[in-house]
Amino acid sequence: MLRTHLTVLETSASKFGSAAVFRTPELDPTTNRVRAWKSTSYQQFYSDVQTFAKYWTQTLGSQGIRQRSVIGVWLSGFLYTDVLHIYGLSRAGYIPQLFSIRLPNPLVIYELLQRAGAKALIHDASFSNIVGDCPVPTHLAADVRGLDLRTAPLSPVLDVSEEDVGFIFHTSGSTSGSPKLVLCRYRWLSNVLEKSYSICRPxxxxxxxxTVFIGSMCHIAQSFMFIGTLQHGSCVVQPTALNFPSEELIDMIVRCGLNRLNQFATFLANHLRASRQDSRLLSMLMALDDVLYTGLALPREEEQWAYNHGIKIRNLFGSTEVGGMLLSGGCERNPALVAPLPGTSYRFVPTSSAPTESQSTHRSTAELFELVILADSPDCPDPSLRHADGNFHTGDLFQEVLPGFYLFRGRDDDWIKSENSLRCDTKAIEDNARAMCGTLIAECVVVGTGRPSPVMFIEPGVELNHDKLKKEIFRKIRLFHSRRYLHEQIISPDMIVVVPKVTLPRTATKGNIRRKAVEEKFKSQIDEIFARAR
Structure with a gap:
């Protein structure tokens, strides 16, 4: 039988039965602070997964929904019960299609369900009032641990092939108004087991x-790391929020024994900045066995602070389609440089075009290479996502600083990454604004790297009060944004900034607006916008 996440869970439940696999917060109702961290053992987790598998076998089976059917799962992905639904469905023989709560428009969910041929949708209680017109049967993601399902039938774990689909994720950014399906076949998942095992080795x-949740189980980052956690009999702490404060990090270290920190770079940078004024936090960060970050590059100041104080940081470069790809820490001369993970087959292809504005404006003239995942690499995504040559072109550009070691240098397109490292197509937003607003806009650019959501800068095409202009533009683009992920949405007129004509920085040759330069020039103004939005 092929080794999968389910066989790993069964083996680990036997091998590490009494060890904690989860620590979950219990909040004080008056202060909303963590009163205690509840432990759940491997054996209990395995038993709970079996219970949820029996429930979904019974519930979906009674509707005539056969095993190997795709079932939509629209949950936060942060709760223990969310993990039980995902793994329970998989154990019951179904294929979970995982939706993020950051994709709030049910019409887009319905389209993706139909595209995947899904037979049902399991949803969080918060969506109960908006799924009435769902084209497939809907089920509330209830906590069924209290049901007596000991005698309920459960078939053996399905024997699957490498070409069978295990999960369906979605790209973290919208293309043509909708994310793409990311079919994860068991061949790909087998490689995830190997890569995550290596990365998470104690x-x-x-x-x-x-360690700690890095994100939602409905996204690839946490699903990837959790498989590594299971293989080593490790424990994962569920924080109260992904951007948990440094006080909570200290509490997890003291009361849960946290010794490995996995976080998106934006959130890790907050702890590194706080450690400059907090010697206790700094000493705790220095004592951690591993501090792994992903999504974005760390700000140079925070990266140097970490290296200078012996904090064991590593950068894992990855994507939804591939999972983890490149890891830092293997180069003695420069620990910040990344290199491909073992067992992969990648190619760094020289780019012939000049650097785009989405790349750093402080780049040297060194040659740039696009990272290409070759068809024979075990982590190459599903053929539906590949280029005509059969390979997967990431669009990510690198500079080879030392033989076999690279430095990320941006992308060859107009996509940016938000605060939680999800992708946003800025050009699609700009094109829609120009199409919908006509003469209201002379020029526009969307920025927001490392921010919760994008901000659009406008050079007006008409003489109009700026507040009225912003509201009118927002009214015209609102429908387009309602279909997008939350991190891709212009969420209010406050996220539109009107500046005088010919104010936005441009390139000297073609006169194109320089996205990175706009972010730098108006940084304080963007800071103020998000400070007001809190």
């Missing part, structure tokens, strides 16, 4: 590793 085999 530094000290004589104690249990304790």
């Amino acid at each position: 530094r000290n085999s004589h104690r249990q590793d304790v």
Whole structure:
């Protein structure tokens, strides 16, 4: 039988039965602070997965929905019960199609369900009032641990082939108004097992590793890392929020024994900045076995602070389609440089075109290479996502600083990454604004790298009060944004900034607006916008 996430869970439940696999917060109702961290053992988790698998076998089976059918799952992905629904469905023999709560428009969810041929939708209680017209049967994601399902039938784990689909994720940014399906076949998942095993290997085999949720189980980052957690009998702490404060990090270290920190770069940078004024936090960060970040590059100042103080940071470069691809820490001369993970087959292809504005304006003239995942690489995505040559072209550009070691240098397109490292197509937003607003806009540019959502800068095409102009533009683009992920949406007129004509920085040759330069020139203004939005 092929080794999968389910066989790993069964093996780990037997091998590490009494060890904690989850620590979940119990909040004080008056202060909303964490009163205690509840432990759930591997054996209990395995038993709960079996219970949820029996429930979904019974519930979906009674509707005539056969095993190997796709079932939509629209949950936060942050709760213990969310993990039980995902793994329980998989154990029951179904294919979970995982939707993020950051995709709030049910019409887009319905389109993706139909595109995948899904037979039902399991949803969070918060969506109960908006799924009435769903084209497939809907089911509330209830906590069924209290049901007596001991005698309910459950078939053996399905024997699957490498070409069978195990999960369906979605790209984190919208293309033509909708994310793409990311079919994860068991061949790909087998490689995820190998890569995550290597990345999550404990530094000290004589104690249990304790780490923390890096994101939602409905996204690839946490699903990838959780498979690594399971293989080593490690424990994962569920924080109260992804951008948990440094006080909560200290609490997890003290009370949960956290010794490995996995975070998106934006959130890790907050802890590194706080450690400049907090010697206790700094000493705790220095004592961690591993501090792994992903999504975006760390700001140069915070990266240097970490290296200068012996904080063991590593950068894992990855994507939804491929999972983890490149990892830093293997180069003695420069630990910040990344290199491909073992067992992969990649090619760095020289780019012939000049650097685009989405890339750093402080780049040297060194040659740039696009990272290409070759068809024979075990982590190459589904053929539906590949280029005509059969390979997967990431669009990510690198500079080879030392032989075999690289530095990320941006992208060859107009996509940016938000605060939580999800992607946003800025050009699509700009094109829609120009198409919908006509003469209201002379020129526009969308920025927001590392921000919760995008901000659009406008050079007006008409003489109009700026507040009225912003409201009119927002009214015209609102329908387009309602279909997009939350991190891709212009959420209010406050996220539109009107500046005088010919104010936005441009290139000297073609006169194109320089996106990165706009972010730098108007940084304080953008800071103020998001400070008001909190």
